[in-house]
Amino acid sequence: SEADKIAKLVPNDLNITLDQALEKEPELAILASDGTENEQRLLKFSRQLEDLNTHLGTHAAGVIIMNQDIREVMPVCTGKEDTLQSMYPMKYAEDQGAVKFDFLGLQNLSTIDNTIDLISKSRPDSVKLDITRIPMDDPLTFNLFCRADTIGVFQLESSGMKRLVSNMQPSAFEDIVAILALYRPGPLGSGMVEDYVQCKHKRKRVIFPHPLMADILKETYGVMVYQEQIIQSVQVLAGFSLGQADLLRRAIGKKTVEILAEQRLQFVEGCLKNTKFVEQCPRESNPENKANEIFDTINYFSGYGFNKSHSVAYGLISYQTGYLKAHYPVQLMAALFNGSVNNHDNIINYISECKAMGVKVLPPDVNLSSKIFTVEPTEFRISDITLAHFERDFSSRKLLGDTFHQDWLEPLRKSLKRLKNRDFKDETEFLKIIVKTTEAENELNQTFLLNSNSIFASWLRSEARVEVIRFGLYAIKNVGGKAVDAILKVRSEHGELKDFMEFMKKVNLNEVNRRMLETLVKCGAFDSIHDNRAQLFAVLDNALHLAQEFKRAEEPSQDSLFSLMDAGDAKATETLLEFPEVRNWSKRERLKQEKSALGFYVSGHPLDSYSSEMKLLATTTDKLKEGVHAEKNKISLVGIIVNNTVRLNQSNAKFAIATVEDTRGTLEFPVFATVYEKDGELLESDEPLLISGRVNYRDDEVGMFVDNIRRLSEIRETEARSMSIKINSDPLSQETISLLRSTLQKYSGEKPFTFLVQAPDATSVTIKPEERINFSSALIEELEELLPLQTLEFSYSSKNKLH
Structure with a gap:
């Protein structure tokens, strides 16, 4: 459209005005003077409307405080939730004597509190964590920062921020503070960030504008990052008082020419009166020129200067969440889930992050789940x-008691290191292995290590565990709070639930209706009672009927057929629930039903089968949203269409607005008529697709213009070069091996495949059979059912790799 064409001509510069845009972009200026009538009118009216107030905005966290009723001194209105709101902007409100405070509420603070609560509940025998007393030089935390493993870490989650953290390789808390101050459009575009990184790693010499500024700029490697550094600099160089320095800071912020000229004069005069400044000036420049040069530097960098106290406060939360992820990753991720129950994209992203971390997220369970996500x-x-x-x-002697001797530390330390990353299912077996690998006296082995009540055994029970996240019942769609309370009440009164019909008889059916029961079956909440979801789904109506009949019979005022039977027959009839002979849902069907019940996939994802294609052929929705890819870049996404709206354009041709979901989130995009005509039917399927196109930015929103849509199964079948079946160290049964051999023979073809077998000693063996196979979707589905714990990987030629 005309408006869109004109909008894209405006340079993407911070705070640029239309007048500045006309001076900078000749094509835009031509449209304003010689364009069509509509183009000229649009630009004319836009310049007139620019900077006019269009609506009443409310500061997200601003509160003003006065020593009198504000209604007596300024106009007011009623804001949201009937709060009294000033109609003055901050500056005018302050001119009336009001003091403005920003009270910021951060979800991350609740996340920290919830994480600590989850730690205390899941590790009752561990040392109690005080987040205000954690070491600020913790190696695990800085290792996490250096590898940019910062999903869930406050302020450091975006791909751009992760790149900066990786480049910076922070080694001290001050580096985190600087990262938060530097990651803004101004510093990123000015070269300040690159200078900081290069100087930190000694790849570039640190240069101070003047020797007197060395102590002030030492921590930021000669780069002026903080507003406080500007205030300190003018004090040290020109003898400004704190009040004068703050006035200069404000004047620079407002860019008022007359005031800036006056401030420059005062600054230069102050520098020339300072004998240290004059004496230590470099020989190649005279003091007056140097003073003007430094003022220009201050003036330039102050536009990007960040309040250090603000950055330190945020940096502390970043460090604390980083520490929690480094030391208690499962508890932090569970807390992030609890804070994002209503944020669909966040949940998807965190599930994917847990998978990357090797942390299992288990579906809801009526026997094991709490209201919220737990560990x-x-x-x-x-x-x-x-x-x-x-x-x-x-x-540090935190847990040393009378029964634990200091000289036991070194033998135990060596033993734990030898056993690192080995899994043990049984506690007794685990303690025995530690005894065998610990080089110490028999007294230590017998009285300490094998004693399950010892301090060390209790500590191992908390600290040497593989932890998983259990889905909370509150996060299940269509199951309200009263229903959850009714389920938990049954569990607290009757203990572990072992029979579905017993549960139905005991739960309050006024609170748990059929729709809720259906949802609970679909998401696997009854798997610990009856793991065949297809059977449970088939008998829901009958179970509900029997439970209602049982409850009527239990009422003292009600007679029923049960009263005519003897006690044994009545008991048998009450619980008679026959399950039909039906196979459990396939993996694909289970995932589909989970998605309909929860809104997202938990026990797996349909795209798990296409991990190779996601890695080699596509980018992800979160990277696209974070601006990793430039305008018009060619990209591909691997995903499933979760929403599709078909419309007619002005030529009565069909086009669509579709939403794709991958393992990191969702993205909405248009599918124009020419593409819809050839690929539109694929938008109606629930199959994994490869969607290719070009990046498009509009009004700060990212999208894509789609050129091509293809089924991933067809791409794999025709274009994958080879397949690798990765077998873990657990041995396969003879029956499984036989089934595997016959399955592969059934799908003979022309493509090579290999087995990569992991040995118990962490080595691996590659087996290359001479047979060739066909990579059909039917084969892949059978292999995934036969080898649910193994991994299939596919390779592609470089020409296929389009990001």
Whole structure:
């Protein structure tokens, strides 16, 4: 459209005005003077309307405080939730004597509190964590920052921020503070960030504008990052008082020419009166020129200067969330889920992040789930975190009691290191292995290590565990709070639920209706009672009927057929629930039903089968939204269409507005008529697709113009070069091996495949059969059912790799 064409001619510069745009962009100026009547009118009216107030905005966190009723001194109105609101902007409100405060509410603070609560509940025998007393030089935390593993870390989650953190390789808390101050459009575009990084890593010499500024700019490697550095500099160089320095800061911020000229004069005069400034001036420049040069530098950098106290406050939250992810990753991720129950994209992203971290997210369970997401321990494993906490808790004497001797530390330390990353299902077996690998006296082995009640055993029970996240019942769609309370009440009164019909008889059916039961079956909440979801789904109506009949019979005032039977017959009839002989839902069907019940996939994802294609052929929705790809770049997405609206254009041709979901979120995009005509039918399927096109930015929103849509299964079948079947160290049964051989023979073709077998000693063996196969979707589905714990990987030629 004409408006869109004109809008794209405006340079993408921060705070640029239309007048400045006309001077900078000749094509825009031509439209304003010689364009069509509509183009000239649009630009004329836009310039007149620019900077006019269009609506009443409310500061998200601003509160003003006065020593009198504000209604007596300024106009007011009623804001949201009937709050009294000033109609003055901040500046005019302050001119009336009001003091403005920003009270910021951060979800991240609730996340930290929830994480600490989850730690105390899931690790009752661990040392209690005080987040205000964590070490600020923790190696695990800085390792996490240096590898940019910052999903869930406050302010450091975006791909751009992750790149900066990776380049910076922070080694001290001050680096985190600087990162938060530097990651803004101004500093990024000015070269300040690159200078900081290069100087930090000694790839570039640190240069100070004047020797007197060395102490002020030392922590930021000669780069003026903070507003406080500007205030300190003018004090040291020109003898400004704090009040004068703050006035200069404000004047520079407002860019008023007359005031700036006056401030420059005062600054230069102050510098020339300072004998240290004059004496230490470099020989190649005279003091007056140097003073003007420094003022220009201050004037330039102050536009990007950030309040250090603000950055430190935010940096502390960043560090705390980073520390929690480094030391308690499962608890932090569970807390992030709890804070994002109503944010669909965040949940999808966190599920994907958990998978990348090796953390399992388990579906809801009526026997095991709480209201919110919780953490459960499973088998035993010693990790880097376990070793770090051993040093923290025992070497620092936090847990040393009368029964634990200091000279036991070194043998135990060596033993734990030897057993690192090995899994043990049984606690007794785990303790016995530690005994065997610990080089110490028999007294230690017998009285300490094998004693399940010892301090060390209790500590291992908390700190040497593989932990998983259990889905909260409150997060299930269509199951309200009263229904959840009714389920938890049954569990608290009757203990573990072992029979579906018993549950139906005991739960309050006024609170738990059929629709809710259907949802609970679909998402797997009854799997611990009856794991065949297809059977449960088939008998829901009958179970509900029997439960209602049972409850009527229990009422004292009601007679029923049960009263005519003897006690044994009545008991049998009450619980008679026959399950039909039907196979459980396939993996694909289970995932589909989970998605309909929860809004997202939990136990797996349809795209899990296409991890190779996601890695090699496509980018992700979160990278696209974060601006990783430039305008008009060719990209591809691997995903599933979750919404599709078909419309007619002005030529009565069909086009669509579709939404694709991948493992990192969702993206809406148009499918224009020419593409819809050839590929539109694919938008109606629930199959994984490869959607290719060009990046498009509009009004700060990112999208894509689609050129091509293809089924991933067809791409794999025709274009994948080879397949690797990765077998983990757990041995396959003879029956599984036989089924595997016959399955592969059934789909013979022309493509090579290999087995990559992981040995118990962490080595691997590659087997290359001479047979060739066909990579059909039917084969892949059978292999995934046959080998649910193994991985299939596919390779492609470089010409296929389009990001």
